[in-house]
Amino acid sequence: MFDKLEAILHKYEDINMELNEPNVAQDAGRFASLMKEQSSLTPLVECYKQYKKCKKDLEDSIEMLESESDEELKMLLKEEISNLKNQLPEIEQNLRILLIPKDPNDEKNVILEIRAGVGGDEAAMFAADLYRMYTKYAESKGYRTSLINVETIGIGGMKSVNFIVEGQGAYSKLKYESGVHRVQRVPVTESGGRIHTSTATVAVMPEVTDDVEIDIPPEDVRMDITRASGNGGQGVNTTDSAVRLTHIPTGIVIYSQTERSQLQNKNKAWALLRSKLYDMKMQEQHDSEAELRRSQVGTGDRSEKIRTYNFPQGRVTDHRIKVTLHKIEQILNGDLDELIDSLQAADQAAKLLKMNGNM
Secondary structure (H helix, E strand, C coil): CHHHHHHHHHHHHHHHHHHCCHHHHHCHHHHHHHHHHHHHHHHHHHHHHHHHHHHHHHHHHHHHHHHCCCHHHHHHHHHHHHHHHHHHHHHHHHHHHHHCCCCCCCCCCEEEEEEECCCHHHHHHHHHHHHHHHHHHHHHCCCEEEEEEEEECCCCCEEEEEEEEECCCHHHHHHHHCEEEEEEECCCCCCCCCCEEEEEEEEEEECCCCCCCCCCCHHHEEEEEECCCCCCCCCHHHCCCEEEEEECCCCEEEEECCCCCHHHHHHHHHHHHHHHHHHHHHHHHHHHCHHHHHCCCCCCCCCCEEEEEECCCCEEEECCCCEEECCHHHHHCCCCHHHHHHHHHHHHHHHHHHHHHCC
């Protein structure tokens, strides 16, 4: 591990030297690339420097203790040595965490797709609850959300909804939400007071940016312009502004009608199509890399039942990490931090275990 850290430190120093060269500042592309690489390495380098300083201080203190005769100074040195010995393992653990390979999608915006599953109208009502939960969570993080398309039912439920969450690190927070969510409660449509179990599926896809190559030949996509339907807002369904894209090789159909502008709907539809195709590509990679899948905490399999929301008991249980929280109302109002932090910690621990086994 420390050979690798030394190599990273030398690389970081080389980047700093190159950034100070006059000709690099004139090359905007090269300068931006170096700045990005420097920024990504800084936390690890700073932590490693802290580790080296702590270790050097410990060695110096031990050396001073061996030659010191003053009892008071010896007591102070012993206390300092004890503190430094306690700090070293913590800093080393932080180094191991920082060495975990970064997910290249972590800093990206995300596109979420929620679909009602088993349970009819109640499943659609639950899908609407999940949509509200994620928009509330995004709002608490300072992220911006915008609808792409929504298919509603008359009693306030959603058969399906697609929306974008924009904000730095949005994917790193929301990527663990993909999978089947289950609700157990008495539906508003139930007159007999019986508890029903319904489901909704959530797919979280990174928004495809310029650094990702997704080849979509024009002949593979049919685009239709139609008049928006439903309650899209004043003026939305009076013009031919809705856009439907059909990706012929996969059969994926994208529909966007939430904006008045045909161009805005077109841009949203293409963003969703690119993300869906990229997501399919990632799924294929996950399916072929069984070892990688085993080291992940629920970020691959869309059919995995990941969480249960039990209203009678007021609890939410995440089945992947065996965590149960008795605060269902707060969670459905967007208070997801405790769940997401626990999922990130579990994922980190699994990757650390795998990394340590390979060292």
